[in-house]
Each structure stands twice: as C-alpha cells, then as structure tokens.
Amino acid sequence: MSDHGPGCGCCHRPNTRDLDEIRARIKRVYGPEERLSRRSFLKTVGAVTTTGILAGCLGASDADHERVGDATETDDTPLEIKGRLVIGEGMDVIEGTIHVEGGQISSIVEEGVESDDIVIPAFVNTHTHITDSVAKDGARARDYSWEELFIDPGLKGEYLEEADQDEKREAMHRTLQFMKETGTGTFADFKEEGIQGVKDLKVVDEGREVDAVPLFQGEYLTEDDDLRTEIKRAGGYQSYYPWDEQDERAREICDELDKVFALHSGEPGPDDIDDALALNPDYTSHMVHTREEDYEVLEDNDIGISALPRSNLVILDKLPPLERLHEHTTVALGTDNVMLNSASMLREMEFTSKLFDISPCEVLQMATINGAKLMHQADKIGSIEEGKRARLAIIDTSRELKELRDPVAGVVRRATARDVKETVLL
Ligand SMILES: [Zn+2]
Incomplete structure (x- = not known):
C-alpha cells in the first residue's frame, strides 16, 4: 500500500x-x-x-x-492493453498492444510501449471442488488416511453435511472472487451434491465473469433424457471409481453434446486406472500411480491429464510423474479441494515449476492453453490470439517484480495475488 x-x-x-x-x-x-x-x-x-x-x-x-x-x-x-505480451500457444513474449473490440482480441501490434505490465492469458483451472470452501484447512491431511478424508462420507463429507446451503453458496462466492483476483478466468468444478450442487454453483456464478463449468455427478438417473438434461445444464460430467453404467451412458452423451467428460484415477492407488482409461475420458485427474503401460494408452487415445501436485503432496505425500505424463499427452493443472489448497493457479504454477523438470513456459501452458484444450474451449480461450475472447491477467511489475529478467519465469515462479493488477474477463 x-x-x-x-x-x-x-x-x-x-x-x-x-x-x-x-x-x-x-x-x-x-x-x-x-x-x-x-x-x-x-x-x-x-x-x-x-x-x-x-x-x-x-x-x-x-x-x-x-x-x-x-x-x-x-x-x-474498444480497449487497448499495453505491456509485455505473452502471446500464442507458444507463450512468446513481445512488447506491444492488444486491441479489444466487442470482447474479442481484434489485433495484436508489436511496438514499443510505456508499461510495467506483463499480460498473460487468464488461467484455466481444470479441477476444483469449491463446495468444500466451507471447510478451509478443516484438517491437516497427513493426520488422516485418504479414506478417512473422503469415503463414507469422510471428514470432507461431514463438513458438507454440517453446512447449510447459504453457507456453501457464500463460501463458493468468496472462492470465485479469489480466483478472479489471482488471474483465473475459467474452471471445471468436479461437483458434489448432484443436481442441487450444479444449481448452487450456477446461482453463485450467475452474472459473474469467472466461467464456472460444473461437471455433474453424484445422482443416479435411469433415463437418458434426464441425464442429458443435467449434463447440458452443467458443463459436462465427472465420476469416481467404482464406475457404473451411468458413466458409460454419460460418456456417450458428452460426446453427442460436446461436453467435458472427466474422471479421477490413480490417486490413492492404481486399481482404478484400467477401467478409467477404458471409458476414454477427455481427461483424467491425479494419476499419481501411473504404470509403465498406461503412458501408451494415454497417448494413443489422446486422454489428457489434470495434474494436481499440491493436492497430491498434501494428501498422499506423493507427486504425479509429471515429466513423463507431459512427454506423452496434454497435461493441465488444477488446484483440487479448497478444503486443503487455495484455488490459486499462481501457487500451483510456482509449486509445479520448482518440483519438476518442466520449463516455466510449459508450466504456463499447463495453466492456460492446455486446460482450455482439455475443456473443449481452445478455440475461444487459453491464449492471447486474434479472434479469441479477451480473457487476460495483467501482472504489475512496478513493485516486487521490477527486476525480472524473464517475464514468463517470473510470473510462473514468483508472482502472487498482490501482483495481479487486474483480470480482464470479457
Ligand atoms: Zn477431485
């Protein structure tokens, strides 16, 4: 200040x-x-x-x-946004001006400008559970087994049962605001609480600029038409092991509607991986226990990965084999349960960049364009290109980031919420 x-x-x-x-x-x-x-x-x-x-x-x-x-x-x-611009899927840095008309990037002009700003694409967070924003740090995960945290109903489930609808909506609202203030424009929420859970997130997201994409789950619907309606109302479908025949029907409906179909697998152990990959999801999440034979299946079927390294470390004391996954398929980042990790992609990027042998540019891609690809939105968001929506995070380098030698490495490894001057979400 x-x-x-x-x-x-x-x-x-x-x-x-x-x-x-x-x-x-x-x-x-x-x-x-x-x-x-x-x-x-x-x-x-x-x-x-x-x-x-x-x-x-x-x-x-x-x-x-x-x-x-x-x-x-x-x-x-019309807007003009000036600075060092991180453009295209390659995250190339130029100095210049982004021109915005009607909410879209109309042109990008390389030119000398007077600005301390770095402009990057707004982040795409591919895996959250924001309903558990009601229980931030409600547990030190290492004091519990994975089952104690999440199964029947687990500590998290108990927190969700204790909270009423207003408390959940208010907590989700705060998380949406925090996401915007930390540069996130779009996120996939692996929704709990079935139809009502999707409705609650829709209510919270109504009229807001951050795009919430709730993935429906948790309620068995015998009729395809009902399932189709709920998947359409949400942005797609998600599931946990053990899979049932609804998951297979949902896979087909998501294809038909061009909606996201995403799973969890390989988190506490590898037992669910074969069946998860057989469902041919757009992406699966975690894959901490990826086996040698899985890489080829991921690559051959173009199954993406939502990597959640902070979550895996705090819950399992393990990390996903991120470098190898990245060699074989599209890897994006997510922040997972708000109960255990803030929904900050800045923190996820720093953590990823420092724990794995992956370049800052590739980490930024994982936080932006790769997520857009997994969520079927790469034609509209995820990179700064003419014709895409103007969804940008403006990073101020007039303060702590003043002496940055490498703008991309600096944003990925060092920027905090305080450095986000504005998140433009048109
Ligand atoms: Zn999850």
Missing part, C-alpha cells in the same frame, strides 16, 4: 472512518460482491487511453469510483 503513483487514492493509510466510507462507496458503485468490476475496468482503461494517466491500481481511488458511477461505456467499448 505504499508505492503507487501520485494521486492514487490507496496511497494513504485511511483511518477507520475513512475505511467505512470507502467500503460504503465501493458497495454503492460496484455492488456488494465486486472489488473492481468489468464495467469499472473498462472505465479505468478508458481513462488511461484518453488521458494517459495510469489509473489502474486495485482499490481504485475515490475519484475513480465517482467516474465509474458515471460510466457510459459498455462491454463493447
């Missing part, structure tokens, strides 16, 4: 009365749930491009709030 530019309203330390007033004004202007909404961001960028004044610091000044209140821009307002 000390080194923003002159005139920035967050540079002084407000007293309690100031804070109350600021909170009230934020509530009036942004609504109770937004810190800096898309609309206010558009206004801020408008101010930058029309006056040349850097006005983009989070916790914007009172003056900014007043301007936002008068905003006339819409989501169609």
Whole structure:
C-alpha cells in the first residue's frame, strides 16, 4: 500500500472512518460482491487511453469510483492493453498492444510501449471442488488416511453435511472472487451434491465473469433424457471409481453434446486406472500411480491429464510423474479441494515449476492453453490470439517484480495475488 503513483487514492493509510466510507462507496458503485468490476475496468482503461494517466491500481481511488458511477461505456467499448505480451500457444513474449473490440482480441501490434505490465492469458483451472470452501484447512491431511478424508462420507463429507446451503453458496462466492483476483478466468468444478450442487454453483456464478463449468455427478438417473438434461445444464460430467453404467451412458452423451467428460484415477492407488482409461475420458485427474503401460494408452487415445501436485503432496505425500505424463499427452493443472489448497493457479504454477523438470513456459501452458484444450474451449480461450475472447491477467511489475529478467519465469515462479493488477474477463 505504499508505492503507487501520485494521486492514487490507496496511497494513504485511511483511518477507520475513512475505511467505512470507502467500503460504503465501493458497495454503492460496484455492488456488494465486486472489488473492481468489468464495467469499472473498462472505465479505468478508458481513462488511461484518453488521458494517459495510469489509473489502474486495485482499490481504485475515490475519484475513480465517482467516474465509474458515471460510466457510459459498455462491454463493447474498444480497449487497448499495453505491456509485455505473452502471446500464442507458444507463450512468446513481445512488447506491444492488444486491441479489444466487442470482447474479442481484434489485433495484436508489436511496438514499443510505456508499461510495467506483463499480460498473460487468464488461467484455466481444470479441477476444483469449491463446495468444500466451507471447510478451509478443516484438517491437516497427513493426520488422516485418504479414506478417512473422503469415503463414507469422510471428514470432507461431514463438513458438507454440517453446512447449510447459504453457507456453501457464500463460501463458493468468496472462492470465485479469489480466483478472479489471482488471474483465473475459467474452471471445471468436479461437483458434489448432484443436481442441487450444479444449481448452487450456477446461482453463485450467475452474472459473474469467472466461467464456472460444473461437471455433474453424484445422482443416479435411469433415463437418458434426464441425464442429458443435467449434463447440458452443467458443463459436462465427472465420476469416481467404482464406475457404473451411468458413466458409460454419460460418456456417450458428452460426446453427442460436446461436453467435458472427466474422471479421477490413480490417486490413492492404481486399481482404478484400467477401467478409467477404458471409458476414454477427455481427461483424467491425479494419476499419481501411473504404470509403465498406461503412458501408451494415454497417448494413443489422446486422454489428457489434470495434474494436481499440491493436492497430491498434501494428501498422499506423493507427486504425479509429471515429466513423463507431459512427454506423452496434454497435461493441465488444477488446484483440487479448497478444503486443503487455495484455488490459486499462481501457487500451483510456482509449486509445479520448482518440483519438476518442466520449463516455466510449459508450466504456463499447463495453466492456460492446455486446460482450455482439455475443456473443449481452445478455440475461444487459453491464449492471447486474434479472434479469441479477451480473457487476460495483467501482472504489475512496478513493485516486487521490477527486476525480472524473464517475464514468463517470473510470473510462473514468483508472482502472487498482490501482483495481479487486474483480470480482464470479457
Ligand atoms: Zn477431485
């Protein structure tokens, strides 16, 4: 809070009365749930491009709030976003300007610019369970076996049973906000609680910029039409071992509807892997216990992997064979249960980059374009390219990241939530 530019309203330390007033004004202007909404961001960028004044610091000044209140821009307002741009599926770094029209990247111009920002694609988190946001650090996982944590119903299930619907929705809402503030634009939630679980996440996500893709599971539906309706209402389907015939029907319906079909396998042990791969999922998750014969099956059937290294370490005290999986198929990252890990892709990237022999560029791909591929969305999101949606994380290097030699390595291995100046989600 000390080194923003002159005139920035967050540079002084407000007293309690100031804070109350600021909170009230934020509530009036942004609504109770937004810190800096898309609309206010558009206004801020408008101010930058029309006056040349850097006005983009989070916790914007009172003056900014007043301007936002008068905003006339819409989501169609053209934007120019300048900085070191990490573009294309290759995550190549250029200096230049991204032009945005109608929510899409209309052009990328390589040119000299005055900016401390690094612009990367917004993250795609391929595996969360955000309902258990109600039980953050409700257990030190090493004090429990995997079964004690998750089975019949396990400690996690007990926490979910104890919490009422409002508590779950409020906790999920906070996680969505946190995801945005840490650069995430899209996530696949391996939904608990069947039809109601999907509905609850849809309610929480309604009108918000982070795209939640709930994967339906947990309720047996005998009729294909009912199953089709629920998969359509969600964004796909997910399952746990032991599989049943509903999983096979869901596989076919997901194909028919172009929806995501994803599984868990190879987490506490390898016993479920054969049957999981036989279902030919778009991706399966964990695969800590991948066996030699599995690599060829993954590669031949183009089955992707959602790797969850922080989760695996905290729950199993093991890691997935990430380098080998990466050699054979598309690997993306996920953060798994909020109960045990924050839903921060920044943390997942740093952890992955430091534990495995995988380049920072490849780790960034795992956190962005690879996830978009596994979730059938690579034509729209996951990389900065003309024609894709403008879904970007803007990283401020004017503070701790000032002396970065390598922008991609710096973002992957060092950036924190504090460095995320804005997540643009159009
Ligand atoms: Zn899971």
